[in-house]
Amino acid sequence: MRIARLIGSRLIGVVIVLLVVTAVTFVIFYLLPSNPAQLSCGKPCTPENLARAKDYLGLNLPWYGQFWEFLKGIVAGRTFGTGAGAIACAAPCFGYSFQLNTPVTELILTRFPVTASIAVGAAVLWFIAGVAGGAAAAVWRRRAADRAIMTVAIAGVSAPAYLVGMLLILLFGFALGWLPTGGYEPFGDDPVGWFTHLLLPWTALAFISAAVYARLTRSELIDQLGQDYIRTVRAKGLTEGRVIMRHGLRNALIPVVTLFGLDLGALLGGAVISERVFSMQGIGALLITSIGSRDLQVVVGVTLFAAFLIAIANVLVDIVYGLIDPRVRARA
Amino acid sequence: MSPTSPAPVLSVRDLSVSFSAGDAAGTAEAGRVVDSVGFDLAPGRVLAVVGESGSGKSVTAMSVLGLLPDSATVTGSVRLEGRELIGAPAAELRAVRGGRIGTVFQEPMSAFDPVYTIGQQIAEAIRVHRPGVRGRALRDRVHELLRSVGLPEAHRIAASHPHELSGGQLQRSMIAMAISCDPVAIIADEPTTALDVTVQAGILDLLRALRDERGTAILLITHDMGVVADLADDVLVMRRGEALESGPVADVFDRPRSDYTRGLLAAVPTLTELSETDAPAGQQPVQKTPAAPVSAPVPAPAPAAEPEPEPTVVLDGASVVFRRRGAAVHAVSEVGFTIGRGEVVGLVGESGSGKSTIGRALVGLVPISAGRATVGGVELGRAGRRERRRVRSRIGYVFQDPASSLNPRNTVGTSIAEPLALHTGDSPAARAARARELLEQVQLPPEFADRYPHELSGGQRQRVAIARALALEPELLIADEPTSALDVSVQASVLELLERLQARHGFACLFISHDLAVVRRLADRVVVLQAGRVVEQGPAAEVLAAPAQPYTRRLLAAAPVADPAAQALRRAQWRELEAVAE
């Protein structure tokens, strides 16, 4: 079965990519001329703390020993330090915050629902709005609707997310008082509150991303509608609506879906800006906080987590790509 | 148009099409592209609309279906079975498209939607016009249609995606789709142009069967006089949007009324004349290699039989193997032939036969994986970097596609002087002077040196490419399909130029072409390739007049000639050969 082979070959690929990503991250953060112990020691950094951090990180080991520990932590878990003060870190161990006395994996997992709520909701919104807008612009090319949609889109592409977010807060939060100005409400506690708190971040993120998707969808669809096969389909007597939906859009969406997978994967690793603007304690906020408190373990852990997500997203996109484009499947 | 034909199904009167200059680009092309054209298409007859590029023949066909872009303005009258189509409501036009008129397009590879299977696409065409047909009945209908167009493996074809099928299979599927709703007429827009001759002959036969068995009227759009002679009952010759003349095919071919038609017919290189005349006189004698069985490697001509100077090119058991995703693909297998000094060797074969690969291997663009290839005494496999460069400086290369053979960012003069810049120490002024001189040799004004390629026509660009190839006075000229992208009248003049330059400079020439008639015109000797192997070689006169191998015979018989009577004979011959082959 071709699809099974495609998935198989991609799974081998993901292991390699993950290994490379881990190695690159390790090299950047532990081998480049910086001072990992210093950066992991926290504030205030007393000499005892520094010595402890050095010991925990195994910085007296040669570099390959350090990398092995690092890698082992992710796959099988590791132990920081030796003797009575040793700290066990279960797999997948993305590090251990000595300041917070918590494994980084645990920190990430407690924050993940926040980030995921923002990312998934916004992604659904921007995909629908972007594809619909782009398709409409392509169909009514050079007409008023196209100009209007593309004007909004170029504004969306140019506006930074935080600016849009702050304007939304100003309008719907402060001026109108309809929606909360920030914070997060877990879905389990209060589904309505969850929704109202997320509505503004979703809108802000969706607005700027939908603009990108609308532009991409428009240019892809225009390209597809100029292809030879569209003429064949028209010559069959299909209505223009079916020509566009079943054939033009079906082909135009192939690259759009690819981009979507990657964007969503990247955003799940931390919606840094939205979390800051809307005061939400997601993974992005964790990263910013730990940079402020000089907690390198968390910084590296979050970075690696984000990299893992994107590597996995890449593979998923590849597989989906093979499913929606028979030409790719054939090459697997 | 012929008075004996029954009431026409499609009747076109005073059809004019013009494009508004609404698009920012293309102002030069705005204006009227079809001017007061009229014709009648009768059931059971084939009307060929013939013309060169820019004649408006495709636009005419598409305007019948209302498939022109919005920027087109169509006036006049198009009546299908008595109903007016111009200005008809969209729903009515849609019922005609696919329902009453089926369409077959030029490029089968790009005319199908890549993401759906052939079966899905044919089923869609049926469902649009017959919503009641679904499920099992629909599937059976699709398979039946595919079998009826000569695709016995209907199940496999229906389940395949377009990229998994060959051009011939796709074009047959396209015809199956066109006839899926039993149309009264089919518009076939250059249906065989992108196909090999043997495949083309099959498709033309299929169209003929539709006409004869179903009584379908066929509007055939083509530039190829051979195709017209083969299939058409009536002809309409178009030039620059105007209908020049029309009538039954025999009349137009025998007694063309306009000079243009006469010129067009005269420009078509012919194959038949060869059987009457002898080999061109004044050429050096060439010995014919005994033809080997198709499967066995062809032994190279014995070097001992070469008493005088070594030939310019010697290929001996040469193979080229590509690796595609781990699998070895034998593009060229154990090929052996020579090109003597000043000799023109025609290399013929269908697409995928490896003929272009041989040309590329001779300049070292593709490595030879086994065997021996010598150019000008240098063995390519053993040559070092420097020596290979020297070999390249002694070879001129002319490629097929005039649209992309010149760097669009460089002036014509710069392009022509490129080999000089690479291989000589000439000053820029000397190079410019030489470029002008070369332009004159290819019969272009020297002022063209300052122009850019997009300002030139295809034929002019091809002349520039020839000038560039001759810049270093090469020992060998490799011409890879140099005229196949050109209109016939232009093709004729480019061939004439090549002939004259060869006579003047005396370079050896490897002339690669799929078109036997073109090869026949230039080549002293012919090498026939099939699937990477040499099937037959020998003097052009012998091979093309009395081929020894069945493959060559089929190739020859499949190539249509621009003479209806002669073509009917060839067709019978081809059918016989096909029957034997199967």
Next chain:
Amino acid sequence: MNGLGSVWGHIRRDPWALGGVIVVGVFVLAAIFAPLITAINGQDPYTYHLHALDGSGAPKGFGGGISWQHWFGVEPLTGRDLFAIVVYGSRLSLTVGVLATAVAVAIGVAVGLTAGYFGGWYDRIASRVVDVMLGFPSLIFMISLTAIAAAAFPRPVLMVLVIGFFGWPAVARVVRGQTLSLRQRTFVVASEAMGAGDGHVLWRQLLPNVGATIIVYATILVPAMIGTEAALSFLGVGVPPPTPSWGRTIGDAVAWFSTDPAYLAFPGGALFLVTLALNAFGDGLRDALDPRVNRRRGIRSKSTTAEPGKPGAHEEVTA
């Protein structure tokens, strides 16, 4: 294919692109002559004006303290002149934007051109790296990198390198795609057949033909780079104070924008305006240079690809 003149002609007829050119021009002039412009009413971006603030540190008066001295009002807590901050801030934004683009384009073109031309395993690895990097959560990586960079390392240079480095994959992908299709064009093959070396083909044949794409891409990349610099500064990991930066000012405004919207409006507006102008200009440039726009000629020029026996496009019978 299109001369410079025709490009300009196209831009001039496109109101969005023309507006973009003008706005970008104004910002470039403002960045160059920042000291002269702010000297008109004797302001600079560093001096505190505590007298312009009320007890809570908010600016006194309308619109964040807009007055004859302070055209855009003043910064809360410090009272620094907001107009001077915005004008000087354009220096950082534009410089980082342009230089980071230069870094991205240089790496991207080098990788894309060679990958597309040489192909093989080198191309496969390069493409894979590009694929992974394109989807990369680059903002997270950039933030993390700023955390480990030595404090002594000049921040603006770090910004340029980090932002530029994460920008190259997009350029490489586009250039590689173009190179792949150019490679098929016979003038490139012809050049090789003539005995041209790799260097000649890359420099003389390929690079000039991807030039238009590179220019368009660079133009669209600059606003993206400016946005990234602003985002990093907004998050507090960009250029440290007191160097004026739009992004950092907007970040500071998070705490104030419900009481002092003008503090957000001016730097935010400047950032939005210059990004919008560059995008509009880039779009216009793309339309002017895009061969696809010129391809739109309908049925008549359908046969631009070469197939055996296909009639060439626009051949005149009388040639």
